[in-house]
Amino acid sequence: MVSSDDILNASILIVDDQKANVQLLEQMLREAGYRCMTSTMDPYAVCGLHRDNHYDLILLDLQMPGMDGFQVMEGLKAIEMDGYVPILVITAQPGHKLQALASGAKDFVAKPFDLVEVKTRIHNMLEVRLLYRKLEHFNKVLEQTVQERTAELRESEARFRRLTELSSDWYWEQDENGHFSKVYGPVQEMLGIPVDSLPGATGEAQGERWNAAERAALLANIAARRPFLDFVCSRIDADGAHQYFQVSGEPMFDASGRFTGYRGVGRDVTEIMRDIAHPHAA
Numbered sequence: 578m579v580s581s582d583d584i585l586n587a588s589i590l591i592v593d594d595q596k597a598n599v600q601l602l603e604q605m606l607r608e609a610g611y612r613c614m615t616s617t618m619d620p621y622a623v624c625g626l627h628r629d630n631h632y633d634l635i636l637l638d639l640q641m642p643g644m645d646g647f648q649v650m651e652g653l654k655a656i657e658m659d660g661y662v663p664i665l666v667i668t669a670q671p672g673h674k675l676q677a678l679a680s681g682a683k684d685f686v687a688k689p690f691d692l693v694e695v696k697t698r699i700h701n702m703l704e705v706r707l708l709y710r711k712l713e714h715f716n717k718v719l720e721q722t723v724q725e726r727t728a729e730l731r732e733s734e735a736r737f738r739r740l741t742e743l744s745s746d747w748y749w750e751q752d753e754n755g756h757f758s759k760v761y762g763p764v765q766e767m768l769g770i771p772v773d774s775l776p777g778a779t780g781e782a783q784g785e786r787w788n789a790a791e792r793a794a795l796l797a798n799i800a801a802r803r804p805f806l807d808f809v810c811s812r813i814d815a816d817g818a819h820q821y822f823q824v825s826g827e828p829m830f831d832a833s834g835r836f837t838g839y840r841g842v843g844r845d846v847t848e849i850m851r852d853i854a855h856p857h858a859a
């Protein structure tokens with residue numbers, strides 16, 4: 578919301594080539610409690626003043642010598658790139674009202690002034706303008722917050738990956754259909770196993786090389802949505818040697834409780850298992 582103080586502290590520029598009109602508007606605004614007013618009788622100075630100060634409201638006379646209000650509005654459009662030029666037009670020509678609105682003015686008042694009407698229109702325009710600025714600020718803050726949170730998530734994910742790499746050979750995720758959707762770590766390069774042949778894969782790509790009983794027990798855990806810790810399964814590689822893998826995993830669920838897949842870690846424990854089986858082989 579916009580407070581009364583916000584409105585009374587808004588910056589206002591009065592533009593009129595008639596000194597009497599400028600004085601009348603200044604007096605009216607002061608009596609209404611407005612605190613930040615600037616005025617000029619030089620239409621050529623308006624764009625420079627607004628570029629430096631970005632007024633919340635410009636009271637602009639249309640009929641001025643040398644450079645009329647329509648030309649001033651064209652210059653202001655180049656400054657307010659967002660398309661919102663806070664202009665309240667002052668005109669004694671009824672036919673100019675529609676043209677002024679089409680040129681970018683947000684409202685108009687007629688000469689001679691009805692002071693109650695002028696004050697009401699100024700108040701309403703300032704309220705809209707300040708709300709618009711608050712919305713702009715909110716959107717910028719929101720965008721900055723999103724960027725910061727995104728950066729934090731990326732940093733967290735990078736840290737998580739690094740910790741995973743230090744504590745295991747790979748991190749994996751499966752979708753609800755049992756297909757691997759994410760695998761972090763050099764599994765294929767290190768072990769010569771494609772992703773669809775990792776422990777826990779539901780496909781039959783190289784199923785004949787896995788220990789059938791161990792693989793069935795692992796898939797039964799996954800089918801039952803049970804977590805499993807340090808589950809060891811083995812396979813025969815292309816050279817006929819045994820390989821052993823240790824995997825841990827847990828089911829994932831969305832906010833509504835719907836199962837969305839599994840995630841976990843794995844590592845090659847072939848050397849460890851060989852040492853256990855043949856402790857004095859060395």
